[in-house]
Amino acid sequence: MSLDRWIALVLLSICLLYGYTAWFTMDANLAPFMQRKPVWPSSFPKILSVLAIILCLVILLGLEKGEQTVGEIDYRRLTDYRLGQAILMLALMVAYALCLRPMGFLGSTTAFLVLGSFILGERKWHVMLPVSLLTAGIVWYLVQEILGIFLRPLPFFLGN
Template sequence: MALDRWIALVLLGVCLAYGYAAWFTMDGNLAPFMQRNPIWPSTFPKVLSVLGMIAALIILLGIEKSEPKTADIDYRRLTDYHLGQALLLLGLMVVYALCLRPVGFLISTSAFLILGSFILGERKWHTMLPVALIATISVWYLIQEVLGIYMRPLPGIFGG
């Protein structure tokens, strides 16, 4: 079995476990007033687990491959791929997760998007900066104002 199918099999198992948690365990402790809401805290995890299972099954069954088989990833030649970029992005994700609370959402997310796009090869700063800032502020506004979930926008020393 090809590497993409093994990864899809692992992701299918993760989505099954996530879906089980979303469908059967997340809603047990809801307050009575929340049980009458049309959208529960488990709605998005339920949708996400179903979509993940569908995507993993499509890859496992080979439905997405319509053209003749191309070369699979050769794990013996990992140095031919952009392994450095992938490892830098993984490291950047860890740093982002660690800096999210102390640095604040706006600064850490903007820095993550700008540095991530720089690692991936984008060098047009006049495009990269506005896109990262608009995306960060839009997501923060949706989470903070629309959903009503408090997210510290700035570090504590700036009043966040």
């Protein structure tokens, strides 16, 4: 079995567990007034689990493959791929999660976007910095002001 099918099998097991949680355990503790609403807090996880299970099954059954076999990953030759970039991006994601509270959303998100684009090969700093700052600011505004979810924009020592 190829690497993509093994990954799909692992994802399928995770999606089945997620779907079981969404369908059977999330709604058990709902307040009575919430049970009469058409959309429950578990509605999106239910939809997401069903779609993910369908996509995993498509990969497992090989329905996505046509005549093209050029793009398959050969797990015996992993050193031929850009593993350095992938590992650096994973490390950057972990660092972003750890720096989110101390640095604030705007600083950590801007740094993540700039460093991530640098790792992936972008070298135009005059483009990376404004785009990263603008993106972080827009996302913060949408989450904080539109959705009403508090995100600390600045480092903890600069504000409440």
